[in-house]
Amino acid sequence: MNVPTLLGYGVGIVCIIAALSMILQKNPIYSGISLIVVMLCLSVEYLMLGAEFLAAMQVIVYAGTIMVMFVFVTVLLHLKVVKTAKMSWGRGRVIGMGLAALFGIVLLAAVMPAKLGSDAPVIPDPDSTRTVGRLLFSDYVLPFELVSVLLIVAIIGAVVLTRKKMEAPR
Amino acid sequence: MLQIPLNHYVALGLILFAIGVAGFVFRRNLLITFLCIELMLNSVNLIFITYGHFLKNTIGQMYVFFIMAVAAAEVSIGLAIIIMVYRTRGTIDMDRLTALKG
Numbered sequence: 001m002n003v004p005t006l007l008g009y010g011v012g013i014v015c016i017i018a019a020l021s022m023i024l025q026k027n028p029i030y031s032g033i034s035l036i037v038v039m040l041c042l043s044v045e046y047l048m049l050g051a052e053f054l055a056a057m058q059v060i061v062y063a064g065t066i067m068v069m070f071v072f073v074t075v076l077l078h079l080k081v082v083k084t085a086k087m088s089w090g091r092g093r094v095i096g097m098g099l100a101a102l103f104g105i106v107l108l109a110a111v112m113p114a115k116l117g118s119d120a121p122v123i124p125d126p127d128s129t130r131t132v133g134r135l136l137f138s139d140y141v142l143p144f145e146l147v148s149v150l151l152i153v154a155i156i157g158a159v160v161l162t163r164k165k166m167e168a169p170r
Numbered sequence: 171m172l173q174i175p176l177n178h179y180v181a182l183g184l185i186l187f188a189i190g191v192a193g194f195v196f197r198r199n200l201l202i203t204f205l206c207i208e209l210m211l212n213s214v215n216l217i218f219i220t221y222g223h224f225l226k227n228t229i230g231q232m233y234v235f236f237i238m239a240v241a242a243a244e245v246s247i248g249l250a251i252i253i254m255v256y257r258t259r260g261t262i263d264m265d266r267l268t269a270l271k272g
Contacts, residue, residue, distance in 0.1 A: 023206065042216055076253070161253075
């Protein structure tokens with residue numbers, strides 16, 4: 001039980017606390033910020049698991065782009081929204097939270113006893129970024145090109161959806 | 171040297187997934203629901219990378235790469251839809267968006 005392991009567990013606990021904060025906050029901007037904290041903690045977890053490229057991608061793409069978009073849209077819709085966002089703790093909601101906790105416990109009970117062969121510490125591949133880059137352009141080049149098509153479709157879709165109505169053609 | 175076993179990483183992923191499911195089902199605000207979808211996607215990413223690390227195969231990271239790209243596209247379209255819903259209905263409170271109710 002050395003310091004990196006303790007820090008790893010600490011990051012995991014911060015992650016769970018931030019996720020709980022995300023679903024329990026009244027103000028949607030605080031929820032967005034809590035999710036940014038979750039994503040940064042997950043980025044640290046990816047670093048611990050030897051996925052440096054994905055840790056950087058997580059910060060750049062998820063925490064830096066997607067969540068910023070979320071916060072922007074929340075600010076755009078913010079003024080009218082906060083007044084209606086009341087968390088009412090009726091009986092149905094408490095029972096539902098209990099069921100969600102039960103769901104989590106059942107999943108954990110299924111997974112925790114499982115073992116993966118040997119318990120020897122796994123040394124991560126020190127060159128994982130190079131491996132990811134090589135695989136992207138050799139074995140996974142088709143999904144890679146399809147992702148570019150997907151992104152163009154998403155751009156066109158977002159622009160078309162938020163266009164204001166043009167006047168009717170004569 | 172890190173000594174966190176596989177089960178603990180997967181447990182963190184599952185707890186985050188369960189929290190995402192709870193938030194998705196019980197929040198009335200459409201934006202928070204969407205945030206919970208992103209939390210579920212992130213928890214699955216963690217599980218993919220965990221197994222990729224412990225099985226010494228980079229395929230976990232490839233899956234996560236493509237999940238991240240798809241999530242970025244999905245978030246842009248989803249936020250555009252939420253903006254349109256707000257423009258046409260004036261609210262993003264799910265209890266009041268009952269136009270499709272039978």
